[in-house]
Structures are given as C-alpha cells and as structure tokens.
Amino acid sequence: MNCLEERIVKDGVVKEGNILKVDSFLNHQMDVQLFDEMAKEYQKRFAGKNINKILTIEASGIGIASVIALRFGVPVVFAKKSKSINLDGEMYTAEVESFTHKNINHVIVSKKFLTEDDHVLIIDDFLANGCALQGLIQIVKQAGATVEGIGIAIEKGFQPGGQIIRNLGYQLESLAIVESMDASTGQVYFREQD
Amino acid sequence: MNCLEERIVKDGVVKEGNILKVDSFLNHQMDVQLFDEMAKEYQKRFAGKNINKILTIEASGIGIASVIALRFGVPVVFAKKSKSINLDGEMYTAEVESFTHKNINHVIVSKKFLTEDDHVLIIDDFLANGCALQGLIQIVKQAGATVEGIGIAIEKGFQPGGQIIRNLGYQLESLAIVESMDASTGQVYFREQD
Numbered sequence: 001m002n003c004l005e006e007r008i009v010k011d012g013v014v015k016e017g018n019i020l021k022v023d024s025f026l027n028h029q030m031d032v033q034l035f036d037e038m039a040k041e042y043q044k045r046f047a048g049k050n051i052n053k054i055l056t057i058e059a060s061g062i063g064i065a066s067v068i069a070l071r072f073g074v075p076v077v078f079a080k081k082s083k084s085i086n087l088d089g090e091m092y093t094a095e096v097e098s099f100t101h102k103n104i105n106h107v108i109v110s111k112k113f114l115t116e117d118d119h120v121l122i123i124d125d126f127l128a129n130g131c132a133l134q135g136l137i138q139i140v141k142q143a144g145a146t147v148e149g150i151g152i153a154i155e156k157g158f159q160p161g162g163q164i165i166r167n168l169g170y171q172l173e174s175l176a177i178v179e180s181m182d183a184s185t186g187q188v189y190f191r192e193q194d
Numbered sequence: 195m196n197c198l199e200e201r202i203v204k205d206g207v208v209k210e211g212n213i214l215k216v217d218s219f220l221n222h223q224m225d226v227q228l229f230d231e232m233a234k235e236y237q238k239r240f241a242g243k244n245i246n247k248i249l250t251i252e253a254s255g256i257g258i259a260s261v262i263a264l265r266f267g268v269p270v271v272f273a274k275k276s277k278s279i280n281l282d283g284e285m286y287t288a289e290v291e292s293f294t295h296k297n298i299n300h301v302i303v304s305k306k307f308l309t310e311d312d313h314v315l316i317i318d319d320f321l322a323n324g325c326a327l328q329g330l331i332q333i334v335k336q337a338g339a340t341v342e343g344i345g346i347a348i349e350k351g352f353q354p355g356g357q358i359i360r361n362l363g364y365q366l367e368s369l370a371i372v373e374s375m376d377a378s379t380g381q382v383y384f385r386e387q388d
Contacts, residue, residue: 023304023306023307024306024307025269028271028272028274028303028304028307029269029270029271029304029306029307030256030260030263030269030270030271030272031269032260032263032264032269032270033264033267035260035264036264058252058253058256059252059253059256059272059274062252062253062256062257062260063256063257063259063260063270063272065257066224066226066229066256066257066260066261067260067261067264069224069226070226070227070229070230070261070264073227075219075223075224075225075226076223076224076226076257077222077223077224078222078224078253078257080222080253109222110217110222110223112217112218112223113217113218113222113223
C-alpha cells in the first residue's frame, strides 16, 4: 500500500451509499505533509513527461495541486466554478454536470493562463463519474495545450469515470483506486496497482 | 521591497476603481515558488509563536495556506462558504458579508477540526474590509482555540480591515500593504514596513 492507501485505511470513514469521508486529511482538513509524499509518487509515475503547468479545479483540488506543483517546480492554474458564464471571450469555459449536487456548473479558465505552448498535468482529489475532469480536459483542448497526464488522489473504481478517461488514451494515475467499501465493517478494498 | 511587493510591481495590473489584478501569480494562476518565499517571510514574522494549525477560506486562500503549512509543518483547515447553513450542530458557522459580490455568505468549519487545543495561524490572500477575516476569527473563538497570528498576502491599506483587526490586538502581518494605486500610470504605492 502507498502512503494514501495507508492513510485511507487509518482515517477514512465509510458511510452508507458508497461514501468515503476523507475530510480529516484530504478535503477539509488537509495534511500537506501527506500531499508532499503523494507528490513524490506522482513524480515517479510521470517521470520523463515534459510538464510546465498544473491545472486543477476549486476548491478541494487546490491544496493538493499546490504542493505537487512545488515539487514539480511549475505554477498551478485553478479553474473556477460558476453558475453563469462570462461571454466576453477572455475565458475558456466547459459545462460540467455535478452528480453530487444535481446541477450544472461552468468551469472557467482565463485564456491568459493556458496556451498551445502548455504541457499540462491535471490534478484533482476525487474521480467518480469524471464530469469535472472531462470539463478540465475540454478546456486544455480549447487552449490547444497538451494533457501530459492526470493525477487523482482517490478514484472510485466502481464508477465509470476512470475507465472513460483511460479509454480516451490519457495516462491517468490514481494513487488509491477504491474497488468497494463496506459501511458495516468500515473496510475499504483497493485495486492492486504495480 | 520583499518578494511579493517586487512581484506586484512586475506583474500586478492596476484597474480603475482601486482594483489590483494579481491573477497571473496569486489567485487564478498561482506561483507556488513565490508562495514558498512568502512562507519564509511569515516564519520570520511569526517566529516563537506556537502554531499547530493553519486556517484559511476557500478558494484562493487554499494554495497559499498549503505551501505555508508545508514549511510550518502543520495541517491546513479551509473554511467553506455556503449560502445556507447546516444546523445539525456539527459545524462552526459565521456570517460574512461580501462587498465584492454584495451578498451574505456563511463560513463553515467542522467542529472536528478546530478545538480549544489549537493554536491557529489564519492565512488569506487579500484583506480589504476584513469581513471574511472577522468570520474566521469568530470561528476560532467559537472553538475556544487561540489566534496566534494572521498572515495576509496583500492588504489594501486604504480600506478599513487592517486597522480594525490590529485594533482588536491581533498580530496581523501583510506582506504587501498597498497605500494607493494609480490606474493611469499603473503605479502601486506600498506602506513602508520594518
């Protein structure tokens, strides 16, 4: 098990409805020392990739992305979420449907901060249905930039996002892929990774 | 001039209406290497303080807070903003009026992640009227925790927030205090600091 899987076993809480609460270390309280260990793992997995920018989405992706960016020596751009879109042409926008909140958001990035010269590592905390991630990929494409890879903290392996993204040919690296959870025992089962 | 003031002079853009755009390095694209230099400056300014947790507010405070927390060796808790409040008693909440967006938000932190044992450094990117900051201070008080200090990136010295917070007796350290700006020349004038 890697550092994140170990931490999930120790401090993650499984709730009914396939909910995994990791708010004590990942997405409300944030253990940035853990994020730095995760950054080292991403460095190994994306070794040899020419990455000059990290793209994430507010809010809970920002902390992880920032610590990873520090180790990669590159800046972060975080996409903003908005109900409305600004049509002045200065922004890349993509529509994202949230399964959690049952609404449609727009994901927005200023054109100033993503261009065809960029080689992007996309980072986010969770991958389930992959909607947010597909919005980020759309935005990178609109910019004519290159997605060099996608780094996720926790992938829900029993939801379709991961397979959809891998089928599109992207190098998707999730540090913990949860195959199943049992709310009665609190047990979390991970997919074996090399 | 310190690292942040130098960067504001180089890349900040002054707009009509006392607006300072720093989205190329602070709050949309984020230069995390700059944040790490800023972290060293905060370490000097808060030397000798017993800090075990950093508190910030989503979204643009999270990146700065995470990089600072890495250097301080402590976790970050980020407060969430919400229109509605959850009344199940598991959250600390404070009301915050936004002058930018002309609405009232609630600032929310889970009771699990802030207790009377915590010695908190509050971090945020901007201080103008100080509304968000006062919400964060209220939440630390509700928890019975101690505010050891407040670290701000950019304070608008011509708005009242900084003086209000200092008058309350807090050690408030803003790395750049803007006294005035001139949109016609693009010039930014900083308050002299020791």
